[in-house]
Amino acid sequence: MTSPLRLGIAGLGTVGVGVVRIIQQQADLLELRTGRRIEISAVSARTRDKDRGVDLSDYAWEDDPVDLARRDDIDLFVELMGGDAGPAKESTEAALAAGKDVVTANKAMLAHHGQALAETAEAAGRVIRYEAAVAGGIPxxxxxxxxxxxxxxxxxxxxxxxxxxxxxxxxxxxxxxxxxxxxxxxxxxxxxxxxxxxxxxxxxxxxxxxxxxxxxxxxxxxxxxxxxxxxxxxxxxxxxxxxxxxxxxxxxxxxxxxxxxxxxxxxxxxxxxxxxxxxxxxxxxxxxxxxxxxxxxxxxxGAGEGPTASAVLSDVIDIARGLRLPTFGQPATTLRRARAATAAVPAPYYLRMQLLDKPGALAKVAAVLGDAGVSIDRMRQYGHADTSAPVLIVTHKVTRTALDEALEAMETTSVVEGTPVAIRIEEVD
Amino acid sequence: MTSPLRLGIAGLGTVGVGVVRIIQQQADLLELRTGRRIEISAVSARTRDKDRGVDLSDYAWEDDPVDLARRDDIDLFVELMGGDAGPAKESTEAALAAGKDVVTANKAMLAHHGQALAETAEAAGRVIRYEAAVAGGIPxxxxxxxxxxxxxxxxxxxxxxxxxxxxxxxxxxxxxxxxxxxxxxxxxxxxxxxxxxxxxxxxxxxxxxxxxxxxxxxxxxxxxxxxxxxxxxxxxxxxxxxxxxxxxxxxxxxxxxxxxxxxxxxxxxxxxxxxxxxxxxxxxxxxxxxxxxxxxxxxxxGAGEGPTASAVLSDVIDIARGLRLPTFGQPATTLRRARAATAAVPAPYYLRMQLLDKPGALAKVAAVLGDAGVSIDRMRQYGHADTSAPVLIVTHKVTRTALDEALEAMETTSVVEGTPVAIRIEEVD
Known part of the structure; x- marks a missing residue:
């Protein structure tokens, strides 16, 4: 008989309560699937006296999540408080320092401090998992x-x-x-x-x-x-x-x-x-x-108690089963610092502009686009009772830089009312 | 440095060649992601002399996949021959007996012999993985x-x-x-x-x-x-x-x-x-x-060289990373023998029948359905130049048994031409 996996859960909002609920209601199923008992040792939240719809009386209580993270009777720290810094980060670091694995739903914390946390975890032989941080219940x-x-x-x-x-x-x-x-x-x-x-x-x-x-x-x-x-x-x-x-x-x-x-x-x-x-x-x-x-x-x-708790549980189950992967799929020290490219990939664009009812207006627009290397795939001009008419253009692939040049030049034509709207068309099947 | 994971691949059709190709082309990426070198030690196929578009000269050759499965220089047997019995099953059993893990794309073999193979594997402390057997590249x-x-x-x-x-x-x-x-x-x-x-x-x-x-x-x-x-x-x-x-x-x-x-x-x-x-x-x-x-x-x-090979690789990578799960997600000895239920779940049905152009024909059909407890949600009768007209009916939820009774009774009404078509409507968002 393998020893149980003992959790400390920090944060008892919607997701935290959902996790408690699954662990209570599906204890046998989880044991069957992991070969271990999954238990909650202790919990922590901002307010203790609050009816959360689940029975927490069997679990120790900590006011401070950092204290929870350091408890001897937990193997795995489940961080469900949120926030990119503050208690979430402090308690995550405390958990790693105390030799605990970490499961979190905290996208902000990882987006800002993921590299440092991953390096800390891997140096200590610990794992950080965060399925619930991205797209809720979708694995x-x-x-x-x-x-x-x-x-x-x-x-x-x-x-x-x-x-x-x-x-x-x-x-x-x-x-x-x-x-x-x-x-x-x-x-x-x-x-x-x-x-x-x-x-x-x-x-x-x-x-x-x-x-x-x-x-x-x-x-x-x-x-x-x-x-x-x-x-x-x-x-x-x-x-x-x-x-x-x-x-x-x-x-x-x-x-x-x-x-x-x-x-x-x-x-x-x-x-x-x-x-x-x-x-x-x-x-x-x-x-x-x-x-x-x-x-x-x-x-x-992508959200909600059940789906997000389902994702947290999948990480808990992986750890119970002994799956130990680097935070970002390969050792944190091998992750490259990528150069940030902005809108380098050309794409077709959707343009909407209000064209003044002047002779040759459309030709001027087409000329400006052409001069900037923006070619037109489709165009649609709507009927109008006014002095200007909406025109829709779908361009062929163009870089954002070239497009912005064209849009700037458009202002000098005096045939376009206001600022044209430009939205990228992402090519996808 | 962890030792390499050494593969023996049996079957060099589309999928087998796809697997060889990925292992050759993405060797460094795979090592980065798994922490181990993934190597091919030996291969086997029906025909040796055939240009498969990949270089196999570095690998030992076995005419018999059972011999391949037993080789000392492989850790993992990759079965890509297909067929529910015969060489696929024999070599899989040989691999398990020789202490090798198995990755297979063989749905027929597992559908027919999955329980026995899983019990054998788990008794020997081995794993069988088969991501490629179900829905191709979809994990x-x-x-x-x-x-x-x-x-x-x-x-x-x-x-x-x-x-x-x-x-x-x-x-x-x-x-x-x-x-x-x-x-x-x-x-x-x-x-x-x-x-x-x-x-x-x-x-x-x-x-x-x-x-x-x-x-x-x-x-x-x-x-x-x-x-x-x-x-x-x-x-x-x-x-x-x-x-x-x-x-x-x-x-x-x-x-x-x-x-x-x-x-x-x-x-x-x-x-x-x-x-x-x-x-x-x-x-x-x-x-x-x-x-x-x-x-x-x-x-x-769901098929094709790349997608299926991708699925095979995901299993290989899991094994390289040390993930070891029971074949069906929980120990094979704990899997229940479920009673087979046939069409126990009621569903709405689509019915199409050819109704003879007689007075009261539609009423008769409705009466037969009603007597069998089949209620009508929607009905559509198409115009006709002939002596009979197509009628479409969507029923409310009904068991297949009740529906079959109604369809049988329909034959006695002498207003329906031929046999009605009945297709289940699966309710899904």
Whole structure:
């Protein structure tokens, strides 16, 4: 009989309670699958006296998660408090120093301090696992680190913030603007305390930086993620994109090019009939492209008690079974510092502009684009009763730099009203 | 420095060559990710003198895979010959007896002999891994056995035969019948030597039986899979299904009910806007439903050199990294023998019948259905110039037994021409 695996759980919010619940309700199943008893020794949270809907009376209580992390009667420290620094980081470091393994759902902490924590853990012979940090219940870190480990990865993409995808798909479905849907999401409790984490793309950007590290063997580099939120996406663009066979998603893309590692988290157009385009509501999706496997798509709930707790448990189970891998899939000391490449990969772009009703206006626009090396794939001009008309253009592949030059030159033509909207089209099956 | 992991590869068809290619081309990447050198010591195949497009000159050659399996200079036996018995099984048993781990892509062998092989392996302290046996490049065995191991699984579904899905989607796209598309698939080399393995659902049924074992902790029981191929699917049904918002797929479904384990591999209707409904061509998809995680969808290439070799490599890498799990996720001796339940789970059905142009014909049909306890959700009657008219019915949930009674009674009404078509509608988001 193998000894039980003893957990200390710090953080008893939705996810922490979900983890306690699974361990209590599925104790026998977990033992059957791991060959060990999985037990909770102690817990910690900000408030002790609170009915959380689970019985915690069998577990020791610690007010301070650092004390919890150091307890002799735990083997594994489960960090579910969140926050990139402060108690989460302090207690994680304390756990590693005390010889404990760590499971965490904390994407912010790993995005900011992943390299240092991984080096500390590996020097101490400890593991850090974080399946729950990326795309909730989808076992994507496992798929990338293990299931597809025979592949050289060429690109990883993901819709990994359910709130943003909910807002964008509801805009299209209900014909309401961004502000109205933002207010609704807020009322439904879908937003983080700092909503910019969601709608500004930061939360999803954290996740992308972790995926990129494992995919490309590079040091996690969140600062290098080109972030753009969904705040400026208009119903007009959603409609125009739909009209041309696209959907607008807050899409994360990481890929290695000759120029370095490109990481973007921004609104993109994707084909309406692709798996990414068909993703509605709060569901998450990750698309992984490898040299041997081709394209793998993973889809599931990106948040919520059950899905996130399921991901935490998968890490706990791996550790119970004796699986010990480096944090980012290869030793932290071998991870390369990738040069950050910004928009180095050319892509087609969607452009929307308001064209004044002047003779030769369209020809001028086409000339400006042509001069900057931007060629037009498709164009659509809508009827108008006004003095200006909306024009939609889909370009052929172009670098963002060339496009920006063209857009700047556009201002001098005096035939375009306001600033043109430009959104990248991510090419994906 | 850890010692290298030394492979013996039996079978040098598409997949075997793919595995050799990855090990040769990605040697450094594999070493970085596993901490060990992955080497090939010896290979075996039916024909030695054949240009396979890879250099095999560094490897010892064995004519007999059993001899290969017993060689002292291999740690891991990679079985890629196929066939449920014969050399594949003999050499696998020889490898286990000689203290080697086994990686195989052989769904037929495991579907028929998985329990015995798992017991043998576990008694000898060896592992058998078979990611490549199910859904090609999709890391689904890993997702189920590890990534979702904290879940009690309620249902597993899959479109896992690319050839069948190709034929069905091409029927709809090209307006050709089954026979024409079967001939085309044959010409394109998409069919197994015995095409019934594909179009009869056997190959996909093998895969389903393996998924079911891991999902429910039951002994693999391929004989209990209710098999129905796609040979009788007509363009008429594909069109009628589309007209009511469905697609017809060769869908595998495994679920545990109070009556036992239900395993079906048969043509089903699924909602056209669900991920399963949107799956076109040769791509595979597996849908897993767990009590905590909800629904997880995995999609990718189900066959081909690269994807299948990628899956083989993931098993090799796991073994190189020291991951050692029981074959079916829990010790083989603890797997239950599930009672086989046949169509115990009620479902809505799609019915198509040709109704004679007689007064009260429709009322008679409705009465027969009602008497058998089958209630009608939707009905559609098409215009007709003939003496009979096609009628489509979607029933509410009903057991297959009750439905069969109703269909039998239908014959006595003398208002229905020929035999009605009945296809299950699988309810899935």
């Amino acid at each position: 994507v870190m496992k798929a990338l680190t293990e299931g597809l480990a025979g592949n050289e990865i060429s690109r990883v993409m993901g819709v990994m913030n359910g709130t943003c995808n909910y807002i964008l798909t509801q805009m299209q479905a209900t014909r309401q603007g961004y502000d109205a849907l933002f207010a609704e999401a807020d009322k439904l409790g879908y937003l983080e305390a700092d909503p910019n984490l969601d709608v500004g793309g930061i939360d999803a950007g954290h996740k992308l930086s972790l995926l990129a590290s494992v995919a490309f063997g590079t040091q996690v580099d969140f600062e290098a993620v080109a972030l753009e939120g969904i705040q400026s996406v208009t119903l007009e663009d959603i409609d125009a994109a739909a009209d041309m066979g696209y959907r607008i998603k807050l899409l994360g893309v990481a890929q290695i090019t000759g120029r370095g590692l490109e990481q973007r988290m921004s609104p993109c157009l994707v084909p309406a009939n692709s798996p990414l385009g068909q993703l509605e509501g709060g569901t998450n999706m990750v698309v992984i492209e490898g040299d041997s496997v081709g394209q793998i798509v993973l889809r599931g709930a | 689904v065995m890993k997702a189920l056995t590890e990534g979702l191991a904290g879940n009690e699984i309620s249902r597993v579904m899959g479109v896992m035969n690319g050839t069948c899905n190709y034929i069905l989607t091409q029927m709809q796209a090209t307006r050709q019948g089954y026979d024409a598309l079967f001939a085309e698939a044959d010409k394109l080399g998409y069919l197994e030597a015995d095409p019934n393995l594909d179009v009869g659902g056997i190959d996909a049924g093998h895969k389903l039986s393996l998924l079911a074992s891991v999902a429910f902790g039951t002994q693999v029981d391929f004989e209990a899979v209710a098999l129905e191929g796609i040979q009788s699917v007509t363009l008429e049904d594909i069109d009628a299904a589309a007209d009511m918002g469905y697609r017809i797929k060769l869908l595998g479904v495994a679920q545990i009910t109070g009556r036992g384990l239900e395993q079906r591999m048969s043509p089903c209707l699924v909602p056209a806007n669900s991920p399963l409904g949107q799956l076109e061509g040769g791509t595979n998809m597996v849908v897993i439903e767990g009590d905590s995680v909800g629904q997880i969808v995995l999609r990718g290439a």
